[in-house]
Amino acid sequence: MPRSFLVKNYFVKQKPNYSELECQNDTSLDRYPVAELSSGDTTAATCFSAGLVWDLSVLPTLYLPTQTEVSVPSGPLDLSSPSSFSSSASSSGEEDEGRSSDPPARSPFTRITHQSPEEEEERGAPVTANRPAFLCKHCPKEYTSLGALKMHIRSHTLPCVCTTCGKAFSRPWLLRGHIRTHTGERPFSCPHCNRAFADRSNLRAHLQTHAEVKKYQCGVCSRTFSRMSLLQKHSSSGCCSTMA
């Protein structure tokens, strides 16, 4: 997530506990991205963070089913299927457009405001006697609060448009992160190597590569992986055949 360059005031906010991201035996974390993490935030420099190692032994029932059923519709995303549009999963038609770098058909150079459309859609939300249900007009999603629905609707209206390529995003910080792909700005640097990233999540994932013991562990062979997807591949391709 590009929600990063929100780097606005990291020096003030001490919230991010990136220390957890760091690998266990590193103590040079205070070098964190200059504009990034507040320097004092190295509390867990050693932390491999309790409980951060995922054991796939629990995944067969918790993850794998969902993965296969929901997010991995066989092979390369079948985004053409409108049915996938509604799933809470991030993939949507718009997203596909973006990845294929086809600018959405809306006027670039302007930040579109969709106040009225949202209002309309909100109004379309039925209210049950017992609990208010705010239904999205574009998909089957349902929310219990208007705020949540409004936020969701943005994923359909995509009001934040990149003035460079015209790609649209649901939230301003997503747009900012996207803009970095144009500017080449990489405010998040790895304290262990010289690599820098435009996206904080990518830095987080990268940090896993420096860790001796990675976050996701195979319950059978104890091998660890930096990503869940790698662990899943591992389990489904042999080692943990009994589990996959």
Add this chain to the structure above:
DNA sequence: CTGGGGACGGGGCCC
């Protein structure tokens, strides 16, 4: 085939 990077989305918390 595996590992890793790039780009991105959504939920939730905080101000």
Add this chain to the structure above:
DNA sequence: AGGGCCCCGTCCCCA
């Protein structure tokens, strides 16, 4: 109440 921001997670692509 709404926006800003963070975390977690996913998908695609490439070496």
